[in-house]
Amino acid sequence: xxxxxxxxxxxxxSQDSNYYYSExxxxxxxxxxxxxxxxLVTGYNTAIEVLNNHQIFSSSGEHSFDPILxxxxxxxxxxxxxxxxxxxxxxxxxxxxxxxxxxxNIANGLISHLKSNSSFELMxxxxxxxxxxxxxxxxxxxxDYNKKLKKWTTTAVSSASIHNNxxxxxxxxxLKPDLKRWISEAKQSKSPGGLNELIFHxxxxxxxxxxxxxxxxxxxxxxxxxxxPNLIASCLYRLLSNAQLKNKIKExxxxxxQLINETLRIDAPTQIIQRTCTQDYVLDNxxxxxxxxxxxxxxxANMDPTVxxxxxxxxxxxxxxxxxxxYGPHYCIGAHLAKLETKIALNSLLNSFADIRLSxxxxxxxxxxxxHVKAVEKLTLNCKQQAPPIKLSIIKQKAIKLIKNEQxxxxxxxxxxxxPSQHDVKKKNWHITQSSPFVHANILYSISTEKDLQKxxxxxxxxxLQQKELGDTWRFWKISKGINNVPIDxxxxxICSLVLEKNNYNLNNKKTLHNNILKKGTIKxxxxxxxxxxxxxxxxxxxxxxxxxxxxxxxxxxxxxxDDSELSVALNVISYxxxxxxxxxxxxxxxxxxxxxxxxxxxxxxxxVTIFHIARAYKEGVVSLKxxxxxxxxDIEKNYQKLCxxxxxxxxxxxxxxxVKNELYDKIKTLILSITSEEDFKFHHFEYFxxxxxxxVAGSHCLTAAWFLELTSEWKx
Numbered sequence: 180x181x182x183x184x185x186x187x188x189x190x191x192x193s194q195d196s197n198y199y200y201s202e203x204x205x206x207x208x209x210x211x212x213x214x215x216x217x218x219l220v221t222g223y224n225t226a227i228e229v230l231n232n233h234q235i236f237s238s239s240g241e242h243s244f245d246p247i248l249x250x251x252x253x254x255x256x257x258x259x260x261x262x263x264x265x266x267x268x269x270x271x272x273x274x275x276x277x278x279x280x281x282x283x284n285i286a287n288g289l290i291s292h293l294k295s296n297s298s299f300e301l302m303x304x305x306x307x308x309x310x311x312x313x314x315x316x317x318x319x320x321x322x323d324y325n326k327k328l329k330k331w332t333t334t335a336v337s338s339a340s341i342h343n344n345x346x347x348x349x350x351x352x353x354l355k356p357d358l359k360r361w362i363s364e365a366k367q368s369k370s371p372g373g374l375n376e377l378i379f380h381x382x383x384x385x386x387x388x389x390x391x392x393x394x395x396x397x398x399x400x401x402x403x404x405x406x407x408p409n410l411i412a413s414c415l416y417r418l419l420s421n422a423q424l425k426n427k428i429k430e431x432x433x434x435x436x437q438l439i440n441e442t443l444r445i446d447a448p449t450q451i452i453q454r455t456c457t458q459d460y461v462l463d464n465x466x467x468x469x470x471x472x473x474x475x476x477x478x479x480a481n482m483d484p485t486v487x488x489x490x491x492x493x494x495x496x497x498x499x500x501x502x503x504x505x506y507g508p509h510y511c512i513g514a515h516l517a518k519l520e521t522k523i524a525l526n527s528l529l530n531s532f533a534d535i536r537l538s539x540x541x542x543x544x545x546x547x548x549x550x551h552v553k554a555v556e557k558l559t560l561n562c563k564q565q566a567p568p569i570k571l572s573i574i575k576q577k578a579i580k581l582i583k584n585e586q587x588x589x590x591x592x593x594x595x596x597x598x599p600s601q602h603d604v605k606k607k608n609w610h611i612t613q614s615s616p617f618v619h620a621n622i623l624y625s626i627s628t629e630k631d632l633q634k635x636x637x638x639x640x641x642x643x644l645q646q647k648e649l650g651d652t653w654r655f656w657k658i659s660k661g662i663n664n665v666p667i668d669x670x671x672x673x674i675c676s677l678v679l680e681k682n683n684y685n686l687n688n689k690k691t692l693h694n695n696i697l698k699k700g701t702i703k704x705x706x707x708x709x710x711x712x713x714x715x716x717x718x719x720x721x722x723x724x725x726x727x728x729x730x731x732x733x734x735x736x737x738x739x740x741x742d743d744s745e746l747s748v749a750l751n752v753i754s755y756x757x758x759x760x761x762x763x764x765x766x767x768x769x770x771x772x773x774x775x776x777x778x779x780x781x782x783x784x785x786x787x788v789t790i791f792h793i794a795r796a797y798k799e800g801v802v803s804l805k806x807x808x809x810x811x812x813x814d815i816e817k818n819y820q821k822l823c824x825x826x827x828x829x830x831x832x833x834x835x836x837x838x839v840k841n842e843l844y845d846k847i848k849t850l851i852l853s854i855t856s857e858e859d860f861k862f863h864h865f866e867y868f869x870x871x872x873x874x875x876v877a878g879s880h881c882l883t884a885a886w887f888l889e890l891t892s893e894w895k896x
Contacts, residue, residue: 186214187550191873200479209465217472221479223486230506236454286527297858301558306408314403319373406448412555413446420821437495443503450478451551532562541863578884590642594618609864615656616646620674625885650719651688664730667706670748673755700768702749746772747783750792754799787829794833825865828886
């Protein structure tokens with residue numbers, strides 16, 4: 180990864196920041212990120228040096244979000260802090276503990292409305308309203324304000340607001356009139372405690388004007404309404420995706436505090452905080468010029484392997500001071516409240532739902548687009564007692580019916596697409612994209628032996644042949660007026676060819692694919708005009724020269740690069756080309772790439788997908804991959820409890836291809852069957868393929884159904 184290409188405001192960074200931090204850490208603890216004009220601090224000790232030195236690294240800045248607390252330095256900050264958290268002030272530990280009964284009542288009140296449900300979405304149905312109602316009550320504000328508050332806080336922590344002051348200001352101006360009114364109502368009520376205690380404090384009366392009070396209220400509402408819901412969700416995700424951990428906590432609720440602390444370390448709700456460097460300063464051998472913006476990555480510092488042994492592992496009994504609530508004079512005043520809220524929320528949910536568990540039908544957990552906050556967007560939980568298994572034959576018929584109904588008149592099993600980071604298109608959710616042979620061919624591969632789908636298969640083969648281009652090649656979708664045109668590629672060509680060849684079609688394209696294998700074994704993804712191709716297939720080479728203008732914008736927009744190569748694509752190619760002297764270096768390179776686990780920048784960005792491609796290549800005769808089996812089995816064992824339904828299918832299929840029918844296989848089988856017995860079970864779309872910027876994903880519920888049919892072909896009711 181090149182640092183000059185990194186942009187921390189992107190969707191890709193927000194979805195997989197730990198990968199980027201681990202890569203950056205190899206190159207030091209301070210990095211200038213040119214695209215964001217900031218110095219990013221990733222080391223634990225370096226972060227403490229910055230956070231503890233307010234004279235050099237000031238919280239004040241040109242665009243102050245809150246001049247009272249966040250963007251204020253000692254000694255003023257120290258005085259302001261005492262009003263809020265000193266002695267017996269509203270946010271002091273003493274006062275917060277006295278508030279615990281109110282917090283419990285709020286939690287139980289929300290849960291009472293969920294008890295008749297079979298499932299609920301944690302963020303919308305519990306965590307967000309819970310935190311809003313707690314902070315509103317603590318400040319003495321009307322509980323009815325929680326919906327408006329939720330909308331603003333979600334926007335305030337998005338990358339769009341964090342990296343664009345104009346956007347942040349526009350969003351703030353929408354809430355400001357309401358906040359003024361809320362403060363006015365609080366003043367008029369003259370009720371003791373809460374916001375009035377802060378407003379009518381002698382120091383406040385003397386030193387704070389109306390804007391100061393508004394800004395102070397703003398930061399208290401944001402902190403109370405954003406950090407805690409994310410912490411609650413992350414704790415539940417960690418707890419429910421680990422059966423051993425869940426049993427430990429159930430047996431000993433005293434361990435909830437340790438669960439919260441370790442979740443705070445590994446999933447810090449606040450990921451980045453910022454300072455301004457007041458003079459030229461050398462930080463860990465890097466010169467930080469005066470007035471530079473410094474971004475301290477709490478998320479990276481908490482994962483520093485020089486401080487936390489086995490930093491990537493979730494360990495309840497871990498020592499060491501985490502930085503999740505900051506360090507030094509700006510240690511978060513709401514830390515005690517956030518921990519207490521989370522503890523009460525977790526205990527209340529565990530007390531109310533004896534069989535609470537993750538819904539695995541779809542992606543287990545999703546995060547919003549934010550570089551500075553680990554904001555959970557969705558976490559669905561099942562809360563009714565697990566139903567008895569449904570007959571396997573019934574689920575199989577459901578899968579068969581889905582695939583039959585989806586096939587179009589021209590034989591296509593459509594590809595669906597989604598745009599998770601683009602709100603204008605996101606509303607459409609998953610929808611059919613333009614005709615593509617890629618997902619379609621993968622479906623055919625899995626249903627080729629399903630006797631009830633032979634007509635579908637034959638018709639589907641016809642669609643693949645319709646999409647074939649010069650030289651027996653294929654591409655993701657045909658060239659059109661759209662902006663994301665792509666060249667012919669080895670991935671689509673290989674999977675389409677594999678399906679056809681297994682059904683006795685003769686193709687003449689293997690030399691073309693061999694041409695894309697470089698001397699060191701790298702397989703280039705895109706088939707582009709070059710000397711080797713000209714000597715092999717001059718007509719195809721000439722055609723590709725003429726086509727260059729159609730996908731120039733795709734290269735310009737970083738949708739693709741002519742030199743793209745990646746492990747999962749290479750595995751599909753060798754599945755078709757098989758193991759031979761011509762593919763030996765490519766297979767060796769695949770083994771090296773797997774050992775390095777570098778898939779984060781790839782079009783296939785899912786560990787189970789890559790494992791599945793390795794296993795499929797092995798099944799197709801690439802026996803050299805067998806040496807990876809022990810490592811792969813270990814990876815599946817380590818991760819299977821965190822997998823959604825489609826990923827579990829891929830894990831089990833991989834074990835099946837490798838002929839590993841062990842206890843792990845049986846555990847996954849049991850989990851798969853339990854999911855199919857959940858109320859309203861259906862086959863969901865799965866993010867099989869994604870763009871590099873992660874703004875686009877492609878897949879199909881038919882692909883999920885096809886994997887299910889292939890996996891269960893030998894299972895009995």
